Amino acid sequence: MLQDILVTGLVNGGVYALLAIGFSLIFGVARIVNIAHTAFYMLAAYCFYVLLTKTGLGFLLSGLISITAVTLLSVICYRLVIEPVREHDAAVLIATIALALVFQELMLFVFGGNYLGIPSTLEGAVIILGVSIPYQRLLILVVAAVMLLAVWFVLYRTRLGLAIRATANDLEVANLMGMNVNRIAMATVAISVALASVAGVVVAPVYVVDPFMWLAPLVTMLAIVVLGGLGSLKGSLIGALIIGYVEAITVFAVPAGAYLKGAVALLIMVIVLLARPEGLFGVVFEEER
Amino acid sequence: MLRSIIAVAALALAAFGVQAQTIKIAILGPMAFVQGENHWAGAEMARDEINKAGGINVGGRRMQIELIRADTNEIQSVPDATNAVERVVTRDKVDFIIGGFRSEAVLAMQEVAADHKKLFLGAGAAHPLLGVRLDQNYDRYKYWFRVTPLHVGDLVKASFAVLGVAAERFRKDQKMAMPKVAIIAEKAIWTEGIVKAAQANFPKMKLEVVGLWQPSAVATDATAEIAAIKRAGANIVFTVLSGPVGIVVGRQMGEQQLPAIAVGINVEAQKDEFWQAAAGKANYVATLDTVSDVEMTPKTIPFYKAFRERFKKAPTYNASGTYDALHLLKEVIEKAGSTEADKLIPIMEKTVFTGVAGVIEFDKRHDLIFGPGRVTGLGVQWQDGKKVPFWPPQVKGMQPFKIPAR
Numbered sequence: 001m002l003q004d005i006l007v008t009g010l011v012n013g014g015v016y017a018l019l020a021i022g023f024s025l026i027f028g029v030a031r032i033v034n035i036a037h038t039a040f041y042m043l044a045a046y047c048f049y050v051l052l053t054k055t056g057l058g059f060l061l062s063g064l065i066s067i068t069a070v071t072l073l074s075v076i077c078y079r080l081v082i083e084p085v086r087e088h089d090a091a092v093l094i095a096t097i098a099l100a101l102v103f104q105e106l107m108l109f110v111f112g113g114n115y116l117g118i119p120s121t122l123e124g125a126v127i128i129l130g131v132s133i134p135y136q137r138l139l140i141l142v143v144a145a146v147m148l149l150a151v152w153f154v155l156y157r158t159r160l161g162l163a164i165r166a167t168a169n170d171l172e173v174a175n176l177m178g179m180n181v182n183r184i185a186m187a188t189v190a191i192s193v194a195l196a197s198v199a200g201v202v203v204a205p206v207y208v209v210d211p212f213m214w215l216a217p218l219v220t221m222l223a224i225v226v227l228g229g230l231g232s233l234k235g236s237l238i239g240a241l242i243i244g245y246v247e248a249i250t251v252f253a254v255p256a257g258a259y260l261k262g263a264v265a266l267l268i269m270v271i272v273l274l275a276r277p278e279g280l281f282g283v284v285f286e287e288e289r
Numbered sequence: 290m291l292r293s294i295i296a297v298a299a300l301a302l303a304a305f306g307v308q309a310q311t312i313k314i315a316i317l318g319p320m321a322f323v324q325g326e327n328h329w330a331g332a333e334m335a336r337d338e339i340n341k342a343g344g345i346n347v348g349g350r351r352m353q354i355e356l357i358r359a360d361t362n363e364i365q366s367v368p369d370a371t372n373a374v375e376r377v378v379t380r381d382k383v384d385f386i387i388g389g390f391r392s393e394a395v396l397a398m399q400e401v402a403a404d405h406k407k408l409f410l411g412a413g414a415a416h417p418l419l420g421v422r423l424d425q426n427y428d429r430y431k432y433w434f435r436v437t438p439l440h441v442g443d444l445v446k447a448s449f450a451v452l453g454v455a456a457e458r459f460r461k462d463q464k465m466a467m468p469k470v471a472i473i474a475e476k477a478i479w480t481e482g483i484v485k486a487a488q489a490n491f492p493k494m495k496l497e498v499v500g501l502w503q504p505s506a507v508a509t510d511a512t513a514e515i516a517a518i519k520r521a522g523a524n525i526v527f528t529v530l531s532g533p534v535g536i537v538v539g540r541q542m543g544e545q546q547l548p549a550i551a552v553g554i555n556v557e558a559q560k561d562e563f564w565q566a567a568a569g570k571a572n573y574v575a576t577l578d579t580v581s582d583v584e585m586t587p588k589t590i591p592f593y594k595a596f597r598e599r600f601k602k603a604p605t606y607n608a609s610g611t612y613d614a615l616h617l618l619k620e621v622i623e624k625a626g627s628t629e630a631d632k633l634i635p636i637m638e639k640t641v642f643t644g645v646a647g648v649i650e651f652d653k654r655h656d657l658i659f660g661p662g663r664v665t666g667l668g669v670q671w672q673d674g675k676k677v678p679f680w681p682p683q684v685k686g687m688q689p690f691k692i693p694a695r
Contacts (some may be wrong), residue, residue, distance in 0.1 A: 001517075001520060004513075004516045004517065004520055007516075008512055008513045008516050011512070012510065012512060012513070015510075108321050109321075112321050112322065112323070112326070113319070113321050113322035113323070113364065114322070114323060114562055114566075115533050115536050115557065115562070115566045116565070116566060117536070117540065117565055117566040117567055117568040117569075118568065119568050119569070120544070120568065125544060125545065125546055131516055132516075132519070132545045132546045132547075133545075134544040134545065136544075137512075205568070206510070206541075206544075207509045207510065207537070208509060208533050208536050208537060208540075208566060210533065213509070216507070216509055247513060248513045251502070251513035251514055251517060252513065252517050255500050255501060255502045255503070255514070255517060256501045256502070256503050257503065258502050258503050258504045258505075258513070258514055259475075259476035259503050259504055259505040259508070261513075262505070
């Protein structure tokens with residue numbers, strides 16, 4: 001049983017990590033409360049589904065087109081919906097909830113409430129410690145690691161990353177220092193949505209595509225980013241693994257309580273926050289905007 | 290001026306005349322979802338057949354059927370469902386109501402129908418309370434009849450019979466005296482009775498229960514559950530699933546190469562779209578179903594073929610149930626010579642009607658009578674992308690149930 005928990009927790013933690021990276025960037029680092037983040041993940045999954053199954057473009061081309069199209073859409077949405085209310089966090093929150101619901105209803109209108117399946121990019125499975133792991137999940141682990149490194153590089157080794165961190169720390173001062181804060185925010189939204197789209201393309205084949213698929217990951221992502229600590233990519237990775245392992249332990253220890261795995265994960269988050277309000281690896285912001 | 294007034298009056302009278310010649314029937318379902326689509330498709334088929342044959346003879350007057358399509362949105366919102374019933378009764382002035390899917394919503398819709406004394410023919414919800422309410426207050430709830438599906442208690446019997454077929458194959462082909470069964474049931478009220486019955490009866494059926502797993506009905510991932518079931522050494526996974534987790538379990542069992550087959554109730558696996566949704570990974574998944582292209586009654590195959598030809602996909606139980614409900618209603622109205630609910634109810638209670646999924650006869654709770662010669666349900670198994678019927682054995686056209694080679 002121990003090896004089952006070890007392997008299952010790691011693999012599921014990897015899936016969550018890939019989903020959490022983009023959310024960590026937008027919510028944890030840039031402090032933009034974009035509730036529509038996972039709705040973009042849903043749009044990418046639908047886009048990938050249509051291109052792959054209806055046009056026969058192949059995995060790579062379908063994936064690239066989906067990621068590009070959804071990222072461009074996010075820039076348009078930023079200019080039309082987020083930028084006009086950018087200075088008011090509550091307004092951004094409400095506007096992005098509305099945006100997510102619009103996307104949900106649009107997908108419901110176009111595709112109906114049917115559950116759709118995306119074929120795996122990599123077929124087959126490998127046995128690790130007696131546990132069967134599909135190659136698609138290993139691919140997710142690899143992509144999550146690459147994305148984490150890429151985001152870390154952008155944030156800590158480029159001028160754009162410095163600007164993103166600066167505007168996140170203090171919007172007004174960054175503005176006074178001559179930074180185009182709106183353009184930086186737009187770039188942050190675009191990068192984070194690109195990451196959500198990558199997740200949509202790589203993760204959706206292990207789940208089911210439907211118009212409500214953005215809701216469950218949104219709650220999990222919020223938990224991971226808050227648990228790991230706002231502003232910390234490392235924290236998000238650790239948070240994702242903790243949630244993955246807690247869920248696996250719950251299922252193996254209390255099979256008849258498997259439905260509680262999400263609740264147990266959220267309970268752990270609450271306990272950590274009570275003991276350490278800034279999260280496990282959180283950056284303490286002196287003045288919250 | 291006078292000519293205009295006469296023309297308007299004539300048009301109004303003509304409109305009134307047309308209105309008076311129709312029987313308005315509301316078809317209620319979640320129209321953005323497969324269930325509602327099937328309610329509506331089954332209703333359209335029945336309406337076209339009845340109207341083409343001259344309509345319904347109400348005491349010597351031929352009346353056409355007019356359908357009112359009402360989206361209940363009940364999968365997302367129960368209040369939307371009750372609002373839809375209120376709307377069709379008070380605004381559209383319908384004579385009858387047919388449909389419903391989600392038990393929580395149908396229980397509330399049943400109340401609204403009872404308030405307005407409207408005959409409500411259920412075509413989707415299985416919760417036993419819908420029938421139990423007639424025991425509690427017959428005069429209020431007598432307007433409810435469940436045309437499909439069987440109520441949960443009978444679903445248990447049918448699903449155990451289907452499981453028995455799978456167990457027998459393991460005993461014969463793999464020489465197992467007591468095949469091991471893992472129960473995976475979504476956490477919901479409707480599964481509680483089935484889980485208790487399964488745990489109590491499986492040992493009597495010479496089946497060893499290796500564990501119970503209860504994921505959420507909307508879980509998007511069941512890898513941990515499947516890894517645990519694999520570790521427990523199960524040969525059969527008895528499923529009690531109605532939500533999208535049914536697709537997840539079917540697909541991930543294939544992906545994780547679980548050497549066991551899924552048998553039981555898996556509502557998503559009843560749909561044609563299941564194979565695609567599970568990305569072709571759900572081979573050998575078996576479920577209790579309602580209708581297929583086998584002769585459950587003389588009406589089954591003609592209905593199944595006509596439906597496939599018209600809608601380019603197989604009907605679900607919501608389609609066959611709604612189709613049967615309209616034809617049943619026609620027969621009962623013609624017997625009564627009236628559309629008044631209170632005159633129809635005693636006749637409906639005594640009617641034995643041959644539908645497409647079995648012979649419909651109601652018990653005291655206005656539930657279907659279960660058993661051979663009445664309604665039994667149907668066992669189907671996904672075999673290489675095709676949904677193959679295998680149970681009940683007495684029905685012509687059944688095919689062998691398959692288990693994967695060890």
